[in-house]
Amino acid sequence: MHVKRRRSAALVAAGVAAVSITACSSPEDKVPSIGYSFDNVVDTYNARTVDGAASGARQAFTRVQVGFSYLGPEGDALSDNDIGTTAIVPGDTLTVQYSIAPAAKYSDGAPMACDDLVLAWAANSGRFATDGPVFDAASSAGYSDIQRIDCVPGAKEATVVFAPGRSYQNWRALFGATDLLPAHVAARAAGVPNVVDPIVAGDNDVVGRIAEFWNTGWTLTPGAIDTSLLPSAGPYRVESYTADGGLVLVANEAWWGIPPETEQVVVWPKGTDVAAKVADGSLDVLDHGAGAIDLGTTEGFVTSEEPSRGLEQLTFATQGVLAEASARRAVAACIPRSDLFDTLGHPGSDAPATGLGSGIVDARLVQLDTLEYPAVATVVGDRYRRSDLDQAGKELSAAGESALTVRVGYRGPDARRAQEVGRMAADCAAAGITVVDASSPEFTPSALRGGAVDAVLGSSGSLPGPSGSAGGVVARYSLRTGIGLNVGGYSNGRIDSIVDQLAVTDDPERVLALATEGENILWNDMPSLPLYNEPRTTVVSDGMQDVVPNPTAAGAGWNMDRWVLLR
Numbered sequence: 001m002h003v004k005r006r007r008s009a010a011l012v013a014a015g016v017a018a019v020s021i022t023a024c025s026s027p028e029d030k031v032p033s034i035g036y037s038f039d040n041v042v043d044t045y046n047a048r049t050v051d052g053a054a055s056g057a058r059q060a061f062t063r064v065q066v067g068f069s070y071l072g073p074e075g076d077a078l079s080d081n082d083i084g085t086t087a088i089v090p091g092d093t094l095t096v097q098y099s100i101a102p103a104a105k106y107s108d109g110a111p112m113a114c115d116d117l118v119l120a121w122a123a124n125s126g127r128f129a130t131d132g133p134v135f136d137a138a139s140s141a142g143y144s145d146i147q148r149i150d151c152v153p154g155a156k157e158a159t160v161v162f163a164p165g166r167s168y169q170n171w172r173a174l175f176g177a178t179d180l181l182p183a184h185v186a187a188r189a190a191g192v193p194n195v196v197d198p199i200v201a202g203d204n205d206v207v208g209r210i211a212e213f214w215n216t217g218w219t220l221t222p223g224a225i226d227t228s229l230l231p232s233a234g235p236y237r238v239e240s241y242t243a244d245g246g247l248v249l250v251a252n253e254a255w256w257g258i259p260p261e262t263e264q265v266v267v268w269p270k271g272t273d274v275a276a277k278v279a280d281g282s283l284d285v286l287d288h289g290a291g292a293i294d295l296g297t298t299e300g301f302v303t304s305e306e307p308s309r310g311l312e313q314l315t316f317a318t319q320g321v322l323a324e325a326s327a328r329r330a331v332a333a334c335i336p337r338s339d340l341f342d343t344l345g346h347p348g349s350d351a352p353a354t355g356l357g358s359g360i361v362d363a364r365l366v367q368l369d370t371l372e373y374p375a376v377a378t379v380v381g382d383r384y385r386r387s388d389l390d391q392a393g394k395e396l397s398a399a400g401e402s403a404l405t406v407r408v409g410y411r412g413p414d415a416r417r418a419q420e421v422g423r424m425a426a427d428c429a430a431a432g433i434t435v436v437d438a439s440s441p442e443f444t445p446s447a448l449r450g451g452a453v454d455a456v457l458g459s460s461g462s463l464p465g466p467s468g469s470a471g472g473v474v475a476r477y478s479l480r481t482g483i484g485l486n487v488g489g490y491s492n493g494r495i496d497s498i499v500d501q502l503a504v505t506d507d508p509e510r511v512l513a514l515a516t517e518g519e520n521i522l523w524n525d526m527p528s529l530p531l532y533n534e535p536r537t538t539v540v541s542d543g544m545q546d547v548v549p550n551p552t553a554a555g556a557g558w559n560m561d562r563w564v565l566l567r
Contacts, residue, residue, distance in 0.1 A: 042247055045220055047178040054462070067083060094162040104156075107254045114155050128207050146162055248264065274293055285556060288536070291344065308466065312534040331435075340424075345533075364530055372512045384529070488528070
């Protein structure tokens with residue numbers, strides 16, 4: 001990407017809580033609309049389904065569907081007291097009291113209530129299943145550890161009781177931004193007074209109707225959306241969505257907190273002609289994977305690049321041509337991880353000096369900037385650093401193959417990932433492994449589960465856009481049996497146990513022992529091949545204030561209600 005590289009106070013600011021970011025401009029200087037672009041599609045209002053997690057719903061709606069927390073720039077869950085407060089109840093098991101703000105209500109006038117928490121728990125816990133999960137949830141992390149929620153339908157209080165021995169360490173991230181969907185809308189769609197009673201009673205027929213709506217009822221098709229299904233509990237609400245006009249978010253008149261600084265934000269998802277929108281002045285904030293798009297020479301913009309909390313990786317199928325672990329290891333052996341990082345994995349020269357992005361990532365279960373990482377990373381040693389054709393040939397033979405064709409899918413167009421696949425293809429060809437670029441604008445990671453491709457090139461959880469958090473929860477749980485984002489279908493009972501134990505321990509020695517054991521298994525089973533922390537690029541037009549890059553699953557829009565564009 002060729003842009004003017006000038007630093008601004010807004011871009012270098014980090015770790016600033018949304019509630020503390022204030023603009024000093026006078027009202028007459030404010031432009032009433034800001035254009036925002038990111039590298040993902042927006043085809044659902046529900047960021048918690050498998051395909052919803054792989055969409056840009058979280059980036060688009062983080063200030064529309066507000067929760068008890070949000071992801072800050074460092075990747076930690078920060079409390080959002082506009083929605084309410086939380087308090088741990090003393091006792092032997094983790095119990096959290098959630099108190100929703102008395103003024104909290106949706107843009108359609110319905111009050112926020114504990115019903116919204118019960119719906120989130122039911123949908124994401126995995127406890128409702130027949131032949132498979134009734135709710136098509138991306139992950140059950142944390143929610144599966146909740147034993148029950150005490151909630152009187154319509155009340156502002158909820159008591160969340162975790163199972164004995166399951167004190168989930170990352171509990172503050174639960175019921176966060178984009179996790180809480182309007183339960184009253186789901187109840188109306190299912191034809192019941194509320195969702196709490198049938199969920200508590202285990203009424204499978206009614207829960208099935210609720211799940212059917214939760215899975216598909218919030219689908220968004222430009223030009224054909226029903227805003228009555230999309231009430232907001234945040235500073236912005238959805239006004240319209242068309243191919244020509246973008247996704248238009250406007251100030252929510254029912255919002256009880258500090259009003260947004262700018263009345264309107266227009267979201268332009270992947271598939272937009274970004275260069276044309278930049279040229280005609282429609283775009284002011286762009287959040288994309290570094291090198292994914294080329295804007296040409298752009299005057300009047302500043303850029304910042306930073307390493308992401310998302311881990312660029314290949315996720316392999318565990319069926320079809322890659323059913324054998326030796327076949328997956330053969331592919332991994334011919335991929336030049338070191339060269340890929342050297343040529344494509346570095347953030348730009350303005351990147352902040354952090355521990356992330358400083359090299360190849362050699363672990364899936366702990367983050368590169370943790371105390372445990374250096375020891376855990378020694379598990380793989382020097383293996384899988386460079387293309388090793390001899391090793392690839394030996395692994396192919398062990399799999400009973402002399403040649404292999406591997407289709408690698410990702411959401412395109414994406415120039416950097418196209419280069420990655422091209423380099424993989426060039427190096428692997430000499431080992432008898434044909435790597436085929438199977439990208440498309442419609443690609444979703446669930447294509448791997450359906451057998452349409454053999455591997456997915458993406459970030460943590462195989463996600464195509466912004467991803468990751470400080471806790472690395474999505475990355476860990478996407479290796480667990482039965483999790484929606486485990487699109488490769490990997491299953492190992494010991495890894496399941498390790499993921500479960502890591503979720504409830506903060507003892508460094510225990511984390512080190514578990515992660516080391518887990519990586520030994522994973523480098524042998526090879527369900528995925530980690531590459532590097534994906535570099536992210538944030539580009540803003542001159543005059544923008546309070547755009548704070550956030551290279552996590554939340555994206556740059558995490559504080560869009562504080563954005564101001566001066567004339």
